[in-house]
Amino acid sequence: MKKPTTNNNGITAIYVRRSVSDKDKGNNSLSISAQREECIKFVGNCEYQVYCDDGKSGKDVQHRPAFMQMMQDARDGLISRIVVKKYDRFSRNMREYLNITDELDRYGVTVYSLSEPFNTETKEGRMMRNNLLNFAEFERETIAARVADAYSTRARETGFYQGGKVYYGFTSERRTINGKTGSVLVPTEQAESIRIAYELYKEPSTSLRDIIEYYKEHDIYTLSTTRVNGEPKENMDRSHVSRILESPLYVRADKEVYAFFVSKGYEILDDIEAYDGIHGVFIHRTSGVTFVKIGYHEGIVDAQTWLAVQDKKSHNKRIPNNGSSNVSWLVGLLKCRHCGYHIQIAYTDNKARTKRWKYLMDYGAYRKAGCVKKFLTTRPEEVEEAVLQAMRDRIEQLTIAKHNAEVPDADHESLRTEIIKIDEEIRKLMEKLADADTVLFDYIQNRINELHEQKSALERKLQTKARKRKAIDTKPLEKPMSVWDKLSIEEKHDLAMAMIDVVYVSDDNGIEVKFSI
Structure with missing residues (x-):
């Protein structure tokens, strides 16, 4: 964008945004095309630039590339005002919105809404704008709570994989079980490296670093699913290995695993008969409650090996780091x-x-x-x-x-x-x-x-x-x-x-x- 020649204050920026939840509601008035058309009609013949974030949430600005570019153009003095369909298109986070508008005020950039009939240059107008944004933030938090409740309900009722991060050693497939369709975890070629990690670590003298060195020595597939420029990124750090060794996802849960979870004080959703020594386990944490659900997927590691690893990790956690072990081999004991x-x-x-x-x-x-x-x-x-x-x-x-x-x-x-x-x-x-x-x-x-x-x-x-x-x-x-x-x-x-x-x-x-x- 080049600097305007018609005035010294910059041109008009038109910002349009539509989130995934807006699409799900089927609200055509908030479609990208409808917002753009109304804003262009409002600005008339003056010079303008459209900044569009489609499918982006209003909870923050860091994940909206068009918005970030618009802010940079404002800092560079290229923009004199910003026009939006509604103030909640700009942001639904009240604190963030006020910080942004304070910054824009310093650049001499004003923000106009087509839907809210008040002038933000007055204190009364700013108060009304802030009240509207408070309601918008409340709506966003309410939607987030409903989504979390729906997730918790599905997680309690079925053993399907609920989505989110991809677990190392598994991929997901759509299947129908007990009349319901969902995603089920299926072991991949990486499953063997999971078994090796558990077998190695259950030995008393084996450390997390020993496992990493073993993987490197035997050229075993990296423990990381992270990709950089489309290529796998090697990230075989101890924290990653430690999380894998703690996950109940990999255990072929039997009656002793059931007793282990009971002793932890977790809420157990399935009867003990469901712990058949074949299927893995999901642990869900919501609203301060930890509950355990048998998954539809098969585990990778036998129960005795998994429990031996948990015993070892529990013992290691009890040892405090109260000094460097090079002082004495008894440090922490x-x-x-x-x-x-x-x-x-x-x-x-x-x-x-x-x-x-x-x-x-x-x-x-x-x-x-x-x-x-x-x-x-x-x-x-x-x-x-x-x-x-x-x-x-x-x-x-x-x-x-x-x-x-x-x-x-x-x-x-x-x-x-x-x-x-x-x-x-x-x-x-x-x-x-x-x-x-x-x-x-x-x-x-x-x-x-x-x-x-x-x-x-x-x-x-x-x-x-x-x-x-x-x-x-x-x-x-x-x-x-x-x-x-x-x-x-x-x-x-x-x-x-x-x-x-x-x-x-x-x-x-x-x-x-x-x-x-």
Whole structure:
């Protein structure tokens, strides 16, 4: 567009927009051609330029290329005024609209609407315009809420794929199931790489980076579906792999997977019989509620492998990043026996940095109540030696247990005992509800809810231990343990995290190792 020669203020811009929802409503008065025709008729013989965004939402301007170009032309002094059919064509976001009009005011550009009969150069006119835009924004939010409700309803009623992002390892096909037609996920050639990722990661010593290196070494199809200029973009980062390893979409969900979701407190929409060890699972989150629906698609990964991966990832998430693991391979695993807070391995170097002193610092001492001491006299080297011996003893126990008949597990029995005690307390509280007044009734209900949460946590731990006891393979642990002195600190740290839940340390009570296997 060249600068106008008829005046110094620029030419008239005509902006027309129609969203997808406008098309669905069949509103012909808001068609692109109708808007353009009315605006051109209004401006008459003056010089104008039409900017058109067809099929674009009014919630923001970043996704409207014609609007962005019009704003740039306004900044360049090419436009004197903007004409629209209605103010909501300009924007349905009140805050954004006011920001834009403030910017246009600085450029000396005015905005005119053909449908709203008031002059925005007056304060009364601006007030009416703002009220109309408030209603337009309310309408947009209402439409968005209706769409979300419709999505939630469809997701609850069927196991169809609801659209949106394309899941790696699947493509979608239209199928009719139980008299309804929708999209069903179908495995692609990428499914094998999904299975490989799960098989690799379930091993205690395997990290996310190991999986990425494996893919690169074996020239396996990239984990990314992103494309740049039509070509696949390699994006094999750890966060992408981690999301794949957490997704229930890939599991061939059976009864144990059902129990896993129940222990998480999710709303389960299907009966346990639907968990047939074949079909995958959709997890939907809406209005603060997480619900689980069996899909019509077949899963890719067997239930035991998927659950083993979830156990490992859950354990890794519990390990806080409270320091660099190059200080000690026990970083993130230590807790105080007295207060339960994490113990950090701190250090001090001499001025020449030729010698380093390491010590244990209790974070519980910084809390309001405070712990018994801030610095422990127990040395980090003592803890490392004790934990290493405990790890070797644990692997020996697991190896022996594999060759002998199943023997009772002390931790398993302890958890079962705690669950029985909680069930008994809940039963006694339920008996008291009938005779309770309002205050006591509320107290009992709150206590029962607390007990149910404790019970769910214990049951999750019990299920995890049972699965690991059944599936544990000590061979991946035996090899690195046999060459322990040759391992790097990071490799030792990864191995310890694969085996240990927590290490309790106390100057008074010594060192206690709680294993996760």
